[in-house]
Amino acid sequence: DAGVIQSPRHEVTEMGQEVTLRCKPISGHNSLFWYRQTMMRGLELLIYFNNNVPIDDSGMPEDRFSAKMPNASFSTLKIQPSEPRDSAVYFCASSFGSQETQYFGPGTRLLVL
Amino acid sequence: RKEVEQDPGPFNVPEGATVAFNCTYSNSASQSFFWYRQDCRKEPKLLMSVYSSGNEDGRFTAQLNRASQYISLLIRDSKLSDSATYLCVVRTGGFKTIFGAGTRLFVKA
Numbered sequence: 542d543a544g545v546i547q548s549p550r551h552e553v554t555e556m557g558q559e560v561t562l563r564c565k566p567i568s569g570h571n572s573l574f575w576y577r578q579t580m581m582r583g584l585e586l587l588i589y590f591n592n593n594v595p596i597d598d599s600g601m602p603e604d605r606f607s608a609k610m611p612n613a614s615f616s617t618l619k620i621q622p623s624e625p626r627d628s629a630v631y632f633c634a635s636s637f638g639s640q641e642t643q644y645f646g647p648g649t650r651l652l653v654l
Numbered sequence: 655r656k657e658v659e660q661d662p663g664p665f666n667v668p669e670g671a672t673v674a675f676n677c678t679y680s681n682s683a684s685q686s687f688f689w690y691r692q693d694c695r696k697e698p699k700l701l702m703s704v705y706s707s708g709n710e711d712g713r714f715t716a717q718l719n720r721a722s723q724y725i726s727l728l729i730r731d732s733k734l735s736d737s738a739t740y741l742c743v744v745r746t747g748g749f750k751t752i753f754g755a756g757t758r759l760f761v762k763a
Contacts, residue, residue, distance in 0.1 A: 574751070583753060583756065585753075632697055640749075642703075643751070644700075645698050
């Protein structure tokens with residue numbers, strides 16, 4: 542079975558540009574999580590969706606960040622405009638129910654110059 | 655104070671050694687506990703859940719001490735392939751999931 546799929550795997554962009562990260566959760570999973578990982582702050586939960594509905598976005602750092610889940614098989618995390626401090630690895634994870642094991646995608650390595 | 659704290663290490667141990675990691679959490683209402691493993695430049699993967707009675711999976715043993723608010727992971731007979739970062743994970747009701755910063759383990763031949 543396919544795991545969580547993320548694209549792109551690597552993204553290099555210039556400050557001020559818009560960045561869109563994509564995630565396809567495991568089929569049948571109804572919970573989706575976006576995380577950011579940096580050396581300084583570790584792994585941080587940005588936003589959580591349940592049944593395609595955003596439940597809590599309190600981890601989203603600023604208004605420059607937005608996330609959508611138009612259907613059960615697709616989610617996006619957008620940064621507009623991007624800044625160098627947004628450079629990190631962004632992981633998407635999914636689970637069957639919020640209490641169940643979260644399965645992580647391979648991540649998107651973002652570098653903002 | 656961080657909600658979940660781990661010794662960052664690194665722990666450098668020879669093959670065959672036994673090594674233990676601890677993790678403390680601040681929220682006494684925390685309900686679920688896990689250990690994840692993350693290899694270099696890879697995604698975190700579930701190693702094992704941690705149950706109140708303690709649980710074992712092969713060479714790995716996890717324990718929970720609610721009174722002192724810490725969980726532990728014991729690895730026996732360390733293998734080279736155990737080299738990784740071990741993340742302590744605490745879930746506090748619903749979906750709120752807090753990851754520790756991780757403990758790095760290097761197993762040497």
